Amino acid sequence: MTAAHDPRQNYLLAALPAEDLERVSKRLKLVELPLGEALYESGSHQRAVYFPTTAIVSLLYTLADGSSVEIAVVGNEGIIGVSLFMGGETTPSRAVVQSAGYAYRWQGKFLKEEFTLGGPMQHVLLRYTQALLTQMAQTAVCNRHHSVDQQLCRWLLLSLDRLVGNELVMTQELIANMLGVRREGVTEAAGHLQSAGLIKYSRGRIKVLDRAGLEARTCECYAVVKKEFDRLLPAITQYY
Amino acid sequence: MTAAHDPRQNYLLAALPAEDLERVSKRLKLVELPLGEALYESGSHQRAVYFPTTAIVSLLYTLADGSSVEIAVVGNEGIIGVSLFMGGETTPSRAVVQSAGYAYRWQGKFLKEEFTLGGPMQHVLLRYTQALLTQMAQTAVCNRHHSVDQQLCRWLLLSLDRLVGNELVMTQELIANMLGVRREGVTEAAGHLQSAGLIKYSRGRIKVLDRAGLEARTCECYAVVKKEFDRLLPAITQYY
């Protein structure tokens, strides 16, 4: 297994000039993120950030009554723990591994040192944070105006973009938690998509058969977020 | 009218050490923001940022079908135009003056110069941006889980926190646009609050009679956001 793991599998790290990446990489530690692990809890002091490579992580808010909502999803295009460089140290959200995989862990101390240099890393992190802002805002809009069917499509597409292959390991129950709706609502919506031949699922495995079909059926929110990520992140490479 | 206007009416500016504030102030220009003015439109290149003193500005997303939602509200505790220092230059949202008043305008060029110094201004702006992130995330949660009644309370409280006095100039129609619900829904919710003796309104003027009552009736979202702002922003002054 040669070159199985490389920091450049993460987009933000890949966007760094060689010398910066080399300096940073010395401090990175590859970690395995099992499904369901919480990288941090609401309000807890965060000690490190994570650059996912193959893992996908959800940012969730949990209400006093126990109900929850996903407000953003982070994969190999991003970083978990923006509050460490934004200055707040903690956030009211939780970060939970939605799809098992790997990530590079970076101590908060080293992150802050690098951030204050004001170089490419700072630039990349801030641009990513703006993309994250857009994703959260669009989630707010989507929660207000769109149907569960549309939101399920959006969610599948966002996850798909952060995975290799076309299969997700995820029960309807968990998707319901993410979307903040009932499990039955997801069953129904997923049923629609399956009858339409867009997906095929069974017991926690969802295979996407017709990606274009999902894109046609979802709301504009997916496209807005995707476009904004494409606008903000490729531009990274033009910085130098 | 002595001392009618002072940059320190804005919290972020007030948080700067004297020498920084003095340097920055030379470039600030006081502007009047009339009700309904758009400080920037979706996707348009932003040339300046605004530090409100007495004005309140809503960040709105508008959908293809014309419906809209407020995703955050900014008053004298914040700044309009975070994308200028985050690096994206534009955002998909609009910024509309919700309550007429004043703000200090700062050219993007000067902002960027100051930001790259990495001093107190950068620190303050990033912390504020994190607070904004929290507000957006909580809006997403609230849109999913809470009733119009609760959201109206939250909205009134957030506006009240950014105003002097207890009266808002705002029609139910406009509030409905902000919350992303029908005007009739707001009429009904406002009726509930009025019968309960919490507010009194007529033709675009809303007087809050019982603030504590509103706090009791709203969802936890208001408190979460408020607490997070209090945590992130007072801490600014402990930076030096």
Add this chain to the structure above:
DNA sequence: CCGTTTATGTTCGGTATCGTACACAACTTC
């Protein structure tokens, strides 16, 4: 192989919000 757990399917009444339509009342304009 059998019992248990886990994932999904189905039903049913309840409710919040929607979309639409229209009435009325207050302020504005001429």
Add this chain to the structure above:
DNA sequence: GAAGTTGTGTACGATACCGAACATAAACGG
């Protein structure tokens, strides 16, 4: 003070989603 505009009140059926209860069916563990 008549006419128009603007802000609010009310009523109606339609519908998307909820909460709860229960049914089936696939995987798992002994």
